[in-house]
Amino acid sequence: MGLELDGKRAIVTGGGTGIGYAIALELARQGAQVAITSRRTEVLSEAARRIKDEIGADVLPVTADTGDDESVKALVATVHNAFGGVDILVNNAAEQPAQHGPSYTDATDEWFQRQLNVKVIGYLRTIRAVAPLLIENGWGRIINISGTGSRQTVSVIGSVRNASVTALTKNIADELGPHGINVTAVHPGPTRTERYQELRGDQEVENVIGRVVEPEEVAWVVAFLASPRSVAITGDGIVAGGGIPGFIYY
Template identity: 35%
Template sequence: MNLPYFDLTGKVAVVSGGATGIGRGIAEGLAEAGAGIAIVARRLDVCTRACEEIENRYKARAIPFRCDITRSEDIEAMVEGVVQAFGRIDILVNNAGIGGSEKPILEMTEADWDSVVNTNLKAVFMLSKSVVARMVRQGEGGKIINVASIGALIGWPNMSAYCSSKGGCVQLTRVMALEWARYNIQANAILPGYVETPMNTALFAGDIGKKIIKTSIPMKRLARIEEMKGVGVLLASPASSFMTGSAVVVDGGQTCF
């Protein structure tokens, strides 16, 4: 079947936190659709390994970039490096994020709060601002995909900074959509529920995790990383050319309760 509106041939995507987890699933989907991929993370070795695997599997060009997304100087250097390597940037996936320490509000320190909000929200602002400035100069539009969480819609005890940062990410996405529509740049958010990753395998294999799956997720399972591919390609491709400011929930029905 020929589906040209999902074709990303000739496009270049920057994926923060794209070496593992949800970001890796999205990066693979974009590569499979034909995009060149820049994988961005703090650890260059992890990025390099991911790029090698993506190139071997999908025959797409993939280049690793080390970047601390909470540091503006790192962001500017990385964006310049991507432009030098690929000549352009068409898609930005703001995926990198942290859960932070699980503490009640009364026990959280200012440093606890800042660590989460700086990574999950401020970095989305800074990275998007830098990349979109390039997109505007290119004059050909672009796509911003912000990976938030269903924690933007529901509250979890002891996760105040995380839920606040993800809710802020959704609101920031809406403002981006309004400000950048004039440049033909669409900004949308993905709100995943529980996704099976190496970081949470132990949790969901235990009694507490099994109870969460049984009582909270109508589909009675976790999402698989590869199930992030479809929504990523949709929001990165011409198929979503009239979608902007949207928050797409991918949670197996969890927020339907």
């Protein structure tokens, strides 16, 4: 089954490392034009070089901060000028860890506000900037990367920011659906990124498949949701964490 992504134009925030990098690589592999963004110019340049070396595709690195509205507007303008438009937005920019320490007492006001600004309001900023282009197309896909913390306790900040992304996704999906735009969330669980290795190392994973999920395995899910083939799915979340034992969701 082809994903029909050839020629589609995509923005992947937080695309320089980890899951974001894997998503950018997979979308480019499927024939999409891809722009990646983060606050770290050198990381973006290295990511673009690695993708070029691996599959021969050029990606557009754009330094931007999703925590700042003017920076987001400049990002979308840059991509629009380079690609002639945007078809796909993957919101992935976030900081790890979500919270420094396991207790609610570790959820400081300053860090809480920072995490909501980047991951929740930041996602909304990019949607506000990109949505007019998708409406103009009469077609589009928005995929918000959340996390399994939206369905289980991980930390106060981690759960709240991911649950907020879930609520954001459904609200935007209902509003943009009549314009041919599907909006979904993907909830990765433990995923073998560089940051995961730094924070958790070889810590045992309790999931159904019995191992840490690889970044490309999350990217395959996102690529499908970014494609025209996913037209029947909108407003909902797809859990890509290897299965949480024991839970039944209706």
